[in-house]
Amino acid sequence: MAADADPALETLFLPFVEGRLAWPEGGVLFLRARDGWPLHRQPTHGLVCEQTFKPDADALQRSGLTVCNDGALADAADGELPAQGKRYPLVLLLPPRQRDESRALMARALDQCAPGGRVLACVANNEGAKSAEDDLRRVAGAVSTLTKNKCRVFWTTPRSAPPQADAETLIAQWRGLDRIRPVADGRLHSRPGVFAWDRVDPASALLVEHLPADLAGRAADLGAGIGYLGLELLARCPRITALDLYEAEARALELARRNLQPCGDRVALGFHWHDVTSGLPAAYDVIISNPPFHAQGRAERPDIGRRFIAAAARALRPGGRLWLVANRHLPYEAVLHEHFGAVRDVATRGGFKVVEAVRGR
Structure with a gap:
């Protein structure tokens, strides 16, 4: 209870x-x-x-x-x-x-x-x-x-x-107010109530802007929302061979499934209704994430993002790469340095930061 x-x-x-x-x-x-x-x-x-x-x-x-x-x-x-x-x-x-x-x-x-x-x-x-x-x-x-x-x-x-x-x-x-509908100039489908439902949020856009084309292998998107980051990862990184999307909100996950459907003939896709903070069931070469920092209330919950980072570190293979975007003020540096062999700030803009962390070999 x-x-x-x-x-x-x-x-x-x-x-x-x-x-x-x-x-x-x-x-x-x-x-x-x-x-x-x-x-x-x-x-x-x-x-x-x-x-x-x-x-x-x-x-x-x-x-x-x-x-x-x-x-x-x-x-x-x-x-x-x-x-x-x-x-x-x-x-x-x-x-x-x-x-x-x-x-x-x-x-x-x-x-x-x-x-x-x-x-x-x-x-x-x-x-x-x-x-x-x-x-x-x-x-x-x-x-x-x-x-x-x-x-x-x-x-x-x-x-x-x-x-x-x-x-x-x-x-x-x-x-019909929360019906599924096209957003982002028709590129995505969404509905009210999911995160950033009617737009591409600026943090995710900043991460996408800096994703390197050499990301390769099996990838995961933690807190995938309606699938925007996963869709952009596959568009920008042709050496990604499989992508698993993990999302705790089932309403968002169903939208991600719909939005990524056209990619299913190119790579293996997995859609998981899953609480990332409990850990991940597979190993990955690449993980991307814009982790949530609220639960169901208004209070900030940086502990959720820290647990996302720890789960990513445990799931990445040696040399695996985490690409993360977060609000600049969130205290993630300690957990990043604790779990990864190399951590670097890639970009900051509009109150957000993009970080790459590489798991040590």
């Missing part, structure tokens, strides 16, 4: 703790579920957790909870329910920060709420709680609210009270 404090998760369950709501018979769907002690302080029979972020999904499974991710991977433009196709008397939701993704997820929650059932959501105040509550009210009618832990939990029984006149139209629009 996760031990870290999670104010939003704790506040989400406040209506049940205070006796305002009862846990229903017939099953509960928890969208963007996270593990934590509030999930385990009272019986939660029939709970199905949906989570596409690998570390959170693994934590839920370690706690013995039922976990799926297939619903969130479906193209929202299809308007389909997850594979199980079930409607639930209660749908719990931790809406994401990205507004379009949040609204699309609310539409899904309403679609999967059984007649007479409830949708219940919680958002931190500094991540748009009031706006999220207003969004749910617009499409579902009257909303009840509690606040605690600098968070707001709000719930509704859809259509139990008249929603705004345009509610059905809005729900139909919101279903």
Whole structure:
């Protein structure tokens, strides 16, 4: 069971703790579920957790909870329910920060709420709680609210009270807000909610600009996102023979698979829904990475990048090369020098740094 404090998760369950709501018979769907002690302080029979972020999904499974991710991977433009196709008397939701993704997820929650059932959501105040509550009210009618832990939990029984006149139209629009679409002048496909979803982020662009053409052999992209770095590596380095993409967010990994599909007839491609911080299962000649430095919250997490670097060092063959881009202020130098025989700064621009590190022989 996760031990870290999670104010939003704790506040989400406040209506049940205070006796305002009862846990229903017939099953509960928890969208963007996270593990934590509030999930385990009272019986939660029939709970199905949906989570596409690998570390959170693994934590839920370690706690013995039922976990799926297939619903969130479906193209929202299809308007389909997850594979199980079930409607639930209660749908719990931790809406994401990205507004379009949040609204699309609310539409899904309403679609999967059984007649007479409830949708219940919680958002931190500094991540748009009031706006999220207003969004749910617009499409579902009257909303009840509690606040605690600098968070707001709000719930509704859809259509139990008249929603705004345009509610059905809005729900139909919101279903498709996170649909897959072309970005970057049509070169890539993306969707709201994934990292830098509608653009090529400047850090990745800086790394691509400095990738040397002599990189060769089996390569890996750690934290691959929608596949931009991998695609550029293959375009610029013709001696790469295989590429494995590791990504913790399944929604992004499915996009990477789509974006790199044209390269599959040239090199062997592997797509891995994987938490890089747990290590890598194979050996490589080249690793590229723009590692994340946030988890699911706003706080900086440089420890994630350090663990990416350590995992890369263990997976590289002697003489193997790591090409890394990161924010200049992130303290990665110590772990780089600890794990690699040679480290050099290649470029700095716009607050970012590109580093090459070579594993000693």
